Amino acid sequence: GQQLNQSPQSMFIQEGEDVSMNCTSSSIFNTWLWYKQDPGEGPVLLIALYKAGELTSNGRLTAQFGITRKDSFLNISASIPSDVGIYFCAGPAGGTSYGKLTFGQGTILTVHP
Amino acid sequence: GAVVSQHPSWVICKSGTSVKIECRSLDFQATTMFWYRQFPKQSLMLMATSNEGSKATYEQGVEKDKFLINHASLTLSTLTVTSAHPEDSSFYICSARDPLLAGGPREQYFGPGTRLTVT
Numbered sequence: 001g002q003q004l005n006q007s008p009q010s011m012f013i014q015e016g017e018d019v020s021m022n023c024t025s026s027s028i029f030n031t032w033l034w035y036k037q038d039p040g041e042g043p044v045l046l047i048a049l050y051k052a053g054e055l056t057s058n059g060r061l062t063a064q065f066g067i068t069r070k071d072s073f074l075n076i077s078a079s080i081p082s083d084v085g086i087y088f089c090a091g092p093a094g095g096t097s098y099g100k101l102t103f104g105q106g107t108i109l110t111v112h113p
Numbered sequence: 114g115a116v117v118s119q120h121p122s123w124v125i126c127k128s129g130t131s132v133k134i135e136c137r138s139l140d141f142q143a144t145t146m147f148w149y150r151q152f153p154k155q156s157l158m159l160m161a162t163s164n165e166g167s168k169a170t171y172e173q174g175v176e177k178d179k180f181l182i183n184h185a186s187l188t189l190s191t192l193t194v195t196s197a198h199p200e201d202s203s204f205y206i207c208s209a210r211d212p213l214l215a216g217g218p219r220e221q222y223f224g225p226g227t228r229l230t231v232t
Contacts, residue, residue: 042117042206042223043157088156100147101221103156 006089006104013079014112021107022073023089032065032072033090033101043088047074079111116140117209119224126197126231133193134227136207142187143209147221148180151204163190197231204228 006023013019023032031050035043047058049065049072056063062075076083089104116139126132136146144165149157161182162170169182179201181193190209194201206226214220 040122040228041225042208044223093159100159100162101157103158105156106154108154 004089004091004102004104006107008107009105010108010110012110012112015079015081017079019076019079019083019109020073021087022071023104024071025091026070028069029091030069031092032063034061034063034072034074035088035090035103037086037088037106039085046087076109079109081111081113084109084111117143117207117222117224119205119207119227121227122225123228124230126229128198128231129196131193131195132197132229133191134205134207134229136190136192136209136224138188138209138211138222141209141211141213143190144187144212145210146184146190147208147210148182148190148192149206149208151206151226153204157206160192194229197229199231202229202231 004023004025011019033048034046036046037043046061047056047063049056049063052065052067052069054065060077063072065072072089086106086108088106090101093100093102118137118139120135124132146163148160150160151157159172160175160180161172163182163184165184165187171177179195181195184190204226207224208221210220
């Protein structure tokens, strides 16, 4: 089945620093999604990308859909303590439904004040 | 905005017993709900798709008889872990699909999850 490989697995940064994480796939995805999960909570959608090359921003977050459709990255600028959490990339499993999602392994972000 | 709730938020049970987890869509009718499992520091893995009024569809490797799913109404799906064992300890997350937003990634809302610990 489809697999998403996300890196890095974890990051420890100082408040104010920029963060970059990426996600690669062995197969093509038609949509890339980035979620954030706070401890003990379900994931919340941050950004959705629909076409190759697309660059989309949501506040301090910027994500891009790779041209090959097999990768995506997420950048967070000027990090703040509330950015702490686990960030997941995801895509529709089998390209059929946004409900059945394949998730990456997640990037655990820790921000030191 | 749409909200999905889960109950309980955490539960501790003894090995061999069964535990039921509820997933509710609070302000929309969800014909389809999904159940995910997440082990510590790992990703979410889809367990099954729950369809209102019909049998659930399980992903490969998920035991149907162990994880019973019932979707009896448009706002409620339940997951029952039968004869629970310590290895079933995990974070169970449901999501609900809002049919009015169907066709886009924002159609799906995740619940806050249920932490199950089997002793």
